[in-house]
C-alpha cells in the first residue's frame with residue numbers, strides 16, 4: 001500500500017500547444033477530487049529552479065478550458081540541463097513537500113522528468129505538442145487545433161492564388177517531423193507535400209506534379225513544406241527558376257501554436273490530465289500518459305521515449321494518389 005499523496009506540482013514546458021490549459025485544469029480538478037494539493041510551477045523547469053510557484057485552486061482554472069497558450073507560462077530551460085540546476089529544482093520539490101510532478105510537453109519535457117525521477121521524485125508526463133512527434137502515443141494535445149489553424153489559413157491562400165494563377169509554397173511547423181504537414185496537405189488538397197521522412201526529389205516530387213496538374217487544367221498550385229524538409233523560400237526559388245511560375249511564400253509559423261483549442265484537444269487534455277493524477281495518487285511513477293487505439297493508457301517513460309515511429313506510410317500512399325492531377 002503506497003503512502004497517501006498529499007501535494008504535487010504541475011508545469012508546462014517547451015513549445016506551448018492549444019489544450020495545455022485544459023490539461024492544467026483537469027489536473028487541478030482531479031487533484032481536488034482526490035484531496036491532493038496542487039502547486040502550479042510557472043515557466044517550466046525554470047519555475048522549479050527559481051521557486052516561481054502558486055498554489056492552484058479551482059478558481060485558478062475557471063474558464064481556461066477554452067483558452068490557448070498556458071496560464072502557467074512555458075520555457076525551455078538551459079539551467080535545468082545542468083546538475084546544479086537540477087539540484088536547485090529538487091531542493092524546491094523538497095521545500096514544498098511535493099510528492100510528484102506532472103509535466104505537460106514534448107520529449108524534451110519528459111527527459112526533464114527523467115532527471116527529476118533520478119533524484120527520487122515521482123513523475124508523470126502528458127504529451128502536449130503540435131508536432132505529434134512522440135512515438136508512444138497516437139495523439140498529442142494541440143495537434144488538431146494546429147492542423148485546423150493551418151487548414152483555415154491555406155484555404156484563404158488558395159482563394160488569392162486562384163485569382164492570380166499563382167503557386168503558393170507554405171511552410172508548416174513540425175520540428176523534425178512531417179505529421180502536421182502531411183495531414184494538412186491531405187486536408188487542403190495540396191499539389192505536393194514535402195516531409196523530412198522522405199528524401200526530397202525536386203524533379204519527381206514537385207516539378208512533375210505541377211506539370212501534371214497543369215496538363216490537367218490547373219492554373220494554381222499549393223505546395224506544403226514541413227519545416228524539417230527545407231525552407232519554403234528555397235523551394236520557391238527553385239520552382240520559379242525551373243517552371244517560371246509566379247510563386248509566393250507563406251511561413252505559417254507560431255500562428256499554428258495559438259488559438260482556441262478544438263473540442264478534440266480539450267477532451268483529450270481533460271482525459272490525460274485526469275489519468276496523470278490518478279497515476280500519482282495510486283503510487284505510480286515514470287509514466288507517460290498516452291492514447292492508444294482511441295483509449296487513454298500509459299506507458300513506462302523510458303520505454304516510451306525509446307520508441308520510434310515514422311510518418312504514416314498509408315497516408316503517404318493516399319497523398320501520392322491524390323496529388324499531381
Ligand code: F6P
Pocket residue numbers: 015106129130131173174175176227257
Ligand atoms: O515543438 C513545437 C514547435 O512549434 C516546432 O514545431 C518548432 O520547430 C518549434 O517548436 C519552434 O520553437 P520556438 O517556439 O522556440 O520558436
